[in-house]
Amino acid sequence: MIAAENLTKKFGRKEVLKNINFTIQKGETVGVVGPNGAGKSTLLRIIATIMNATTGTVAVDGLDVKKEKKAIRQKIGYVPQEIAVYHELTTRENLRFFGKLAKHSSEERWMKRCEEWRLAEHLDKKVKHLSGGNQRKLNILIAMLHDPDILILDEPTVGIDISAKQEIVNDLREFGREGKTILYSSHDAQELETLCTSFLILKEGELLFYGSKQKVRQFGSIAQSKNFAETLGEIVG
Template sequence: MSSAVLDTTVPAGDDSLAVETRGLTKRFGNSNAVDGVDLRVPRGSAFGYLGPNGAGKTTLIRVLLGLTHADGGTMSLLGFPVPRHRDRALVRVGAIVDEPRFHGHLTGRQNLRIMAAAREPAAMDRIDASLERVGLSQRANDRVSKYSMGMRQRLGVACCLLGDPQLLILDEPMNGLDPAGMQDMREMIRSFVKEGRTVMLSSHLLDEIERTCDAVAIVDHGKVIRQGAITELLSGTAFELRIECSTPSAARDLVARTAFGSNVTVSDEGLNIGLAPDTKREVIAEVNRVLVEGGIAVYRLEANQASLESWFLEVTSRLGAPE
């Protein structure tokens, strides 16, 4: 028996967002692998979660999918608050976490049958179309142990498609692919978006995200540093004011109280302040005055053209640095 009343029991999240998190946090011991993440993934977009190794990309995805619990914050998938309505949300979510894992001694098709059996009955009928879609029809009856890395990734995507997903979450889908394989994966992702699906993918490759995605969040040490539409982030016209100074956090508090203090981050040497493209240079003098009058020693002021790349390079330049 079905009941139409059931649907009204689900609190409505923001339906224009495929993924929404607020203050999402996941701790391992004393460190936050996911640190107060507020994520807004618009429906119908390809959204890149971009960050260096160890930034917390896989952990965030695992938390979203309920593979590990969150220590704080809230989240919703496709408008359903999770974990409360996880089952209802995950019916229309397809995901690959880390590397896709399959039974090597079984064929690609047999693996998909096993996966389909765990989903709704219609999933079984989607096997052929899914194989076709990822270009594996000819190899569907080969054992997966004979598949290349690229073919395994494709089979992973075919597996996602079994549930006719509105949201695909792909953890490093370009990993291990040669340039042609990357190009295929990119085209596949774009074609899903064209069909109105949302694809959230993680990557440590800026270039891939720029080519594939409409929007991006840049993550480092579990924190989202920046997010938004790539066209906006890449407009390349904004300024970044770099300041070397004493007591950066006190300096940040001083600047935060000013009109130009909405986009301030603390660095090891001082502050980085994002400023609008048409910012007059008097503002730089004003920032200097506020700091000096506040008892901060200013060693250096430098205005740079900000870009997504410069942000990302700054993040990845710390790759391998102690956390």
């Protein structure tokens, strides 16, 4: 589904990603984990076709992210850390606007999502009047308008309260149960434990580990951690 081979990214002389190799299978929910500066956002942007690698390749369903961006963008939804919506428009106006830009989007489908994600009652409110949690939900739903096979989320719950985080994670678990592939970056160990089935661990641009949740505790010097959340907490710093 998503394969990286000898992937490297440099900004000037600084090497942000160093010879990364992995293969993510269809239907996995992968936690992209590591301390600040590990290269997580850079990796996600390359997979999302927003940024080009310096050397190496990434393929999505066999399509090269450098050469076949248009085809890949039809398969993915990308959620950046920033709220990428129009705050002076209503929730409904944002969904209709971005829906027109997205191929294969239908009002019936996003209305159903709004009901499932408890946004239906806020459709006619301006985004600037929504809670932080509902703004984050809208940010995610816009990335899902074209019903992508892959959802890439870069710290999508940053800056919101615990209950809103839990709602979003639970909703994303349902999305994963539909057979979608999810790449999820977060510093919240509890979120990662609840949502993810496997983990990709980066540190200073190097891939230290990629494998199932069951194997994470066996990773390196943190094998003696008392519980799973503690294990991830040590990893994300």
